[in-house]
Amino acid sequence: MAWNSRELTVGQLAERSGVAVSALHFYETKGLISSRRTAGNQRRYSRDTLRRVAFVRLSQRLGIPLKTIKDALAELPEERTPTRDDWARLSGAWRRELDDRIEQLQRLRDDLTDCIGCGCLSLDRCALANPYDRLGEEGPGARRIDTHVRPPAPQCR
Template identity: 70%
Template sequence: MAPMRELTVGQVAVRSGVAVSALHFYEARGLIRSHRTSGNQRRYGRDVLRRVAIIRVAQEVGISLAGIAQAFQSLPEERTPTREDWNVLSTAWRNELDQKIAQLKKLRDGLTDCIGCGCMSIDKCPLRNKEDRLAREGTGARRLAVR
Protein backbone atom coordinates (compact mmCIF):
# COMPACT_ATOMS: atom_id res chain seq x y z
CA MET A 1 0.00 0.00 0.00
CA ALA A 2 1.42 3.39 -1.02
CA PRO A 3 1.95 5.93 1.77
CA MET A 4 -0.55 8.78 1.99
CA ARG A 5 0.74 11.86 0.19
CA GLU A 6 1.07 14.79 2.56
CA LEU A 7 0.10 18.35 1.77
CA THR A 8 2.00 21.61 2.16
CA VAL A 9 0.38 24.51 3.96
CA GLY A 10 -0.12 26.22 0.58
CA GLN A 11 -1.86 23.15 -0.85
CA VAL A 12 -4.16 22.95 2.18
CA ALA A 13 -4.94 26.66 1.81
CA VAL A 14 -5.86 26.29 -1.87
CA ARG A 15 -7.88 23.10 -1.39
CA SER A 16 -9.75 24.36 1.69
CA GLY A 17 -10.23 28.00 0.68
CA VAL A 18 -8.68 29.12 3.97
CA ALA A 19 -5.77 31.56 4.21
CA VAL A 20 -2.38 30.22 5.26
CA SER A 21 -2.47 32.55 8.28
CA ALA A 22 -5.79 31.00 9.35
CA LEU A 23 -4.30 27.52 9.07
CA HIS A 24 -1.39 28.59 11.26
CA PHE A 25 -3.90 30.04 13.73
CA TYR A 26 -5.96 26.83 13.77
CA GLU A 27 -2.79 24.86 14.37
CA ALA A 28 -1.72 27.15 17.22
CA ARG A 29 -5.16 26.59 18.79
CA GLY A 30 -4.77 22.81 18.49
CA LEU A 31 -7.56 22.38 15.92
CA ILE A 32 -5.30 20.87 13.26
CA ARG A 33 -1.89 19.23 13.33
CA SER A 34 1.16 19.16 11.12
CA HIS A 35 4.66 17.88 11.41
CA ARG A 36 7.90 19.42 10.20
CA THR A 37 10.12 18.06 7.47
CA SER A 38 13.89 17.98 7.83
CA GLY A 39 13.81 21.36 6.06
CA ASN A 40 11.44 22.68 8.79
CA GLN A 41 8.44 22.92 6.44
CA ARG A 42 4.94 22.06 7.62
CA ARG A 43 3.28 18.95 6.21
CA TYR A 44 -0.33 17.97 6.78
CA GLY A 45 -2.12 14.67 6.43
CA ARG A 46 -5.03 14.69 4.01
CA ASP A 47 -7.46 14.36 6.97
CA VAL A 48 -6.80 18.02 7.70
CA LEU A 49 -9.00 19.00 4.73
CA ARG A 50 -12.11 17.51 6.38
CA ARG A 51 -11.19 19.03 9.74
CA VAL A 52 -10.83 22.48 8.18
CA ALA A 53 -14.19 22.03 6.43
CA ILE A 54 -15.80 21.19 9.79
CA ILE A 55 -14.17 24.23 11.39
CA ARG A 56 -15.52 26.50 8.66
CA VAL A 57 -19.06 25.11 8.85
CA ALA A 58 -19.08 25.27 12.65
CA GLN A 59 -17.82 28.86 12.64
CA GLU A 60 -20.42 29.81 10.02
CA VAL A 61 -23.24 28.76 12.36
CA GLY A 62 -21.67 30.49 15.35
CA ILE A 63 -19.77 27.77 17.18
CA SER A 64 -16.73 29.23 18.95
CA LEU A 65 -13.23 27.97 18.27
CA ALA A 66 -13.12 26.79 21.89
CA GLY A 67 -16.30 24.79 21.27
CA ILE A 68 -14.83 23.33 18.10
CA ALA A 69 -11.60 22.40 19.91
CA GLN A 70 -13.58 20.70 22.66
CA ALA A 71 -15.61 18.74 20.12
CA PHE A 72 -12.47 17.73 18.22
CA GLN A 73 -11.14 16.03 21.37
CA SER A 74 -13.64 13.25 20.67
CA LEU A 75 -12.15 12.59 17.20
CA PRO A 76 -9.33 10.10 16.69
CA GLU A 77 -6.06 11.70 15.61
CA GLU A 78 -4.81 11.37 12.02
CA ARG A 79 -8.02 9.90 10.66
CA THR A 80 -10.39 11.68 8.35
CA PRO A 81 -13.59 12.47 10.29
CA THR A 82 -16.45 10.29 9.02
CA ARG A 83 -20.14 10.92 8.53
CA GLU A 84 -20.72 9.31 11.94
CA ASP A 85 -18.14 11.67 13.51
CA TRP A 86 -19.96 14.63 11.95
CA ASN A 87 -23.27 13.33 13.31
CA VAL A 88 -21.82 13.19 16.84
CA LEU A 89 -20.37 16.71 16.56
CA SER A 90 -23.46 18.31 15.03
CA THR A 91 -25.77 16.65 17.56
CA ALA A 92 -23.66 18.02 20.41
CA TRP A 93 -23.86 21.52 18.90
CA ARG A 94 -27.62 21.37 18.27
CA ASN A 95 -28.62 22.47 21.81
CA GLU A 96 -26.19 25.40 21.75
CA LEU A 97 -27.54 26.48 18.36
CA ASP A 98 -31.16 26.20 19.55
CA GLN A 99 -30.33 28.52 22.47
CA LYS A 100 -28.69 31.02 20.13
CA ILE A 101 -31.69 30.91 17.79
CA ALA A 102 -34.05 31.58 20.72
CA GLN A 103 -31.87 34.50 21.85
CA LEU A 104 -31.78 35.98 18.34
CA LYS A 105 -35.56 35.66 17.94
CA LYS A 106 -36.13 37.38 21.27
CA LEU A 107 -33.70 40.13 20.33
CA ARG A 108 -35.28 40.56 16.88
CA ASP A 109 -38.81 40.75 18.30
CA GLY A 110 -37.87 43.33 20.95
CA LEU A 111 -35.33 45.30 18.97
CA THR A 112 -37.58 48.12 17.78
CA ASP A 113 -38.98 48.78 21.25
CA CYS A 114 -36.13 48.11 23.63
CA ILE A 115 -32.55 46.92 23.83
CA GLY A 116 -33.21 45.09 27.10
CA CYS A 117 -31.02 47.33 29.21
CA GLY A 118 -33.58 47.65 32.00
CA CYS A 119 -33.13 51.40 32.07
CA MET A 120 -35.39 53.63 34.11
CA SER A 121 -35.12 56.69 31.91
CA ILE A 122 -37.41 55.92 28.98
CA ASP A 123 -41.03 56.53 29.94
CA LYS A 124 -42.45 54.60 26.98
CA CYS A 125 -40.29 51.50 27.43
CA PRO A 126 -42.49 48.38 27.77
CA LEU A 127 -39.71 46.66 29.66
CA ARG A 128 -39.08 49.53 32.06
CA ASN A 129 -37.07 48.57 35.12
CA LYS A 130 -39.06 50.22 37.91
CA GLU A 131 -36.91 50.96 40.97
CA ASP A 132 -33.94 49.27 39.27
CA ARG A 133 -35.05 45.83 40.44
CA LEU A 134 -32.97 44.14 37.71
CA ALA A 135 -29.77 45.27 39.44
CA ARG A 136 -30.26 42.39 41.89
CA GLU A 137 -29.95 39.93 38.97
CA GLY A 138 -26.59 41.22 37.76
CA THR A 139 -25.04 43.69 35.38
CA GLY A 140 -25.77 44.35 31.72
CA ALA A 141 -28.86 43.93 29.57
CA ARG A 142 -31.10 41.57 31.56
CA ARG A 143 -34.49 41.69 29.84
CA LEU A 144 -33.55 40.03 26.59
CA ALA A 145 -31.29 37.35 28.07
CA VAL A 146 -32.64 33.86 27.40
CA ARG A 147 -33.02 32.05 30.69
Protein backbone atom coordinates in the same frame (compact mmCIF):
# COMPACT_ATOMS: atom_id res chain seq x y z
CA MET B 1 -0.69 18.42 -6.88
CA ALA B 2 -1.33 14.76 -7.47
CA TRP B 3 -4.89 13.78 -6.56
CA ASN B 4 -3.61 10.85 -4.51
CA SER B 5 -1.00 12.80 -2.56
CA ARG B 6 -1.07 11.66 1.06
CA GLU B 7 0.03 14.99 2.47
CA LEU B 8 -0.55 18.64 1.63
CA THR B 9 1.74 21.63 1.97
CA VAL B 10 0.35 24.65 3.79
CA GLY B 11 -0.12 26.39 0.41
CA GLN B 12 -2.01 23.42 -1.01
CA LEU B 13 -4.17 23.22 2.10
CA ALA B 14 -4.90 26.95 1.86
CA GLU B 15 -5.83 26.67 -1.82
CA ARG B 16 -8.01 23.60 -1.38
CA SER B 17 -9.77 24.87 1.76
CA GLY B 18 -10.11 28.52 0.75
CA VAL B 19 -8.52 29.54 4.06
CA ALA B 20 -5.55 31.91 4.26
CA VAL B 21 -2.17 30.46 5.23
CA SER B 22 -2.07 32.78 8.23
CA ALA B 23 -5.42 31.38 9.44
CA LEU B 24 -4.10 27.82 9.08
CA HIS B 25 -1.06 28.75 11.16
CA PHE B 26 -3.41 30.29 13.74
CA TYR B 27 -5.54 27.13 13.81
CA GLU B 28 -2.41 25.11 14.36
CA THR B 29 -1.23 27.28 17.26
CA LYS B 30 -4.67 26.85 18.84
CA GLY B 31 -4.48 23.07 18.47
CA LEU B 32 -7.35 22.81 15.98
CA ILE B 33 -5.20 21.16 13.29
CA SER B 34 -1.76 19.62 13.32
CA SER B 35 1.09 19.05 10.91
CA ARG B 36 4.36 17.26 10.80
CA ARG B 37 7.63 18.91 9.83
CA THR B 38 9.86 17.72 7.02
CA ALA B 39 13.64 17.56 7.30
CA GLY B 40 13.61 21.07 5.79
CA ASN B 41 11.20 22.24 8.55
CA GLN B 42 8.23 22.59 6.17
CA ARG B 43 4.72 21.80 7.36
CA ARG B 44 2.90 18.79 5.91
CA TYR B 45 -0.77 18.15 6.62
CA SER B 46 -2.61 14.88 6.23
CA ARG B 47 -5.49 14.98 3.74
CA ASP B 48 -8.12 14.66 6.48
CA THR B 49 -7.06 18.13 7.65
CA LEU B 50 -9.22 19.49 4.82
CA ARG B 51 -12.32 18.17 6.57
CA ARG B 52 -11.13 19.47 9.93
CA VAL B 53 -10.58 22.95 8.48
CA ALA B 54 -14.04 22.86 6.88
CA PHE B 55 -15.50 21.84 10.25
CA VAL B 56 -13.68 24.69 12.01
CA ARG B 57 -14.89 27.25 9.46
CA LEU B 58 -18.49 26.09 9.61
CA SER B 59 -18.42 25.98 13.40
CA GLN B 60 -17.05 29.51 13.52
CA ARG B 61 -19.82 30.71 11.19
CA LEU B 62 -22.31 29.23 13.67
CA GLY B 63 -20.66 31.23 16.45
CA ILE B 64 -19.14 28.24 18.25
CA PRO B 65 -16.15 29.35 20.36
CA LEU B 66 -12.73 28.02 19.31
CA LYS B 67 -12.30 26.25 22.67
CA THR B 68 -15.51 24.29 22.07
CA ILE B 69 -14.40 23.48 18.52
CA LYS B 70 -11.03 22.26 19.82
CA ASP B 71 -12.71 20.03 22.41
CA ALA B 72 -14.96 18.56 19.72
CA LEU B 73 -12.04 17.89 17.37
CA ALA B 74 -10.17 16.17 20.20
CA GLU B 75 -12.93 13.53 20.17
CA LEU B 76 -12.24 12.63 16.54
CA PRO B 77 -9.93 9.76 15.66
CA GLU B 78 -6.39 10.79 14.71
CA GLU B 79 -5.57 7.61 12.81
CA ARG B 80 -8.31 7.90 10.17
CA THR B 81 -10.49 10.36 8.34
CA PRO B 82 -13.63 11.08 10.39
CA THR B 83 -16.77 9.39 9.13
CA ARG B 84 -20.25 10.80 8.69
CA ASP B 85 -21.19 9.21 12.03
CA ASP B 86 -18.26 10.97 13.74
CA TRP B 87 -19.41 14.33 12.42
CA ALA B 88 -23.06 13.60 13.28
CA ARG B 89 -22.11 12.82 16.87
CA LEU B 90 -20.25 16.13 17.19
CA SER B 91 -22.90 18.27 15.55
CA GLY B 92 -25.65 16.60 17.58
CA ALA B 93 -24.00 17.75 20.79
CA TRP B 94 -24.35 21.38 19.64
CA ARG B 95 -27.94 21.14 18.48
CA ARG B 96 -29.51 22.21 21.80
CA GLU B 97 -27.08 25.11 22.20
CA LEU B 98 -27.86 26.31 18.68
CA ASP B 99 -31.61 25.97 19.28
CA ASP B 100 -31.26 28.15 22.40
CA ARG B 101 -29.27 30.76 20.48
CA ILE B 102 -31.84 30.77 17.66
CA GLU B 103 -34.60 31.38 20.20
CA GLN B 104 -32.63 34.27 21.75
CA LEU B 105 -32.00 35.81 18.33
CA GLN B 106 -35.67 35.53 17.40
CA ARG B 107 -36.62 37.25 20.65
CA LEU B 108 -34.06 39.98 19.93
CA ARG B 109 -35.41 40.40 16.39
CA ASP B 110 -38.98 40.69 17.66
CA ASP B 111 -38.03 43.27 20.34
CA LEU B 112 -35.65 45.26 18.15
CA THR B 113 -38.28 47.53 16.57
CA ASP B 114 -39.44 48.87 19.92
CA CYS B 115 -35.86 49.31 21.08
CA ILE B 116 -34.83 51.28 17.99
CA GLY B 117 -38.09 53.22 18.14
CA CYS B 118 -37.51 54.35 21.70
CA GLY B 119 -33.82 55.04 21.19
CA CYS B 120 -33.57 54.35 24.91
CA LEU B 121 -34.98 57.81 25.52
CA SER B 122 -38.15 56.23 26.74
CA LEU B 123 -36.82 53.36 28.82
CA ASP B 124 -40.29 52.35 29.92
CA ARG B 125 -40.80 50.91 26.42
CA CYS B 126 -37.36 49.39 25.86
CA ALA B 127 -37.68 45.61 26.06
CA LEU B 128 -33.91 45.16 25.80
CA ALA B 129 -32.39 47.76 28.12
CA ASN B 130 -35.28 48.01 30.57
CA PRO B 131 -37.76 45.14 30.30
CA TYR B 132 -41.04 45.80 32.17
CA ASP B 133 -39.69 49.24 33.20
CA ARG B 134 -37.79 47.75 36.14
CA LEU B 135 -35.56 50.83 36.27
CA GLY B 136 -38.61 53.11 36.60
CA GLU B 137 -39.40 51.51 39.96
CA GLU B 138 -36.16 52.99 41.30
CA GLY B 139 -37.31 56.56 40.67
CA PRO B 140 -36.68 59.25 38.06
CA GLY B 141 -33.38 59.95 36.33
CA ALA B 142 -30.63 57.87 34.82
CA ARG B 143 -30.24 54.46 36.46
CA ARG B 144 -27.42 53.03 34.36
CA ILE B 145 -24.77 55.41 35.72
CA ASP B 146 -22.67 53.91 38.50
CA THR B 147 -23.12 56.44 41.33
CA HIS B 148 -20.73 54.57 43.61
CA VAL B 149 -17.69 55.54 41.57
CA ARG B 150 -16.91 59.24 42.06
CA PRO B 151 -13.73 61.11 41.36
CA PRO B 152 -11.84 62.05 44.52
CA ALA B 153 -12.66 65.46 45.91
CA PRO B 154 -9.92 68.04 45.49
CA GLN B 155 -7.85 68.63 48.58
CA CYS B 156 -7.67 72.27 49.74
CA ARG B 157 -4.78 73.31 51.96
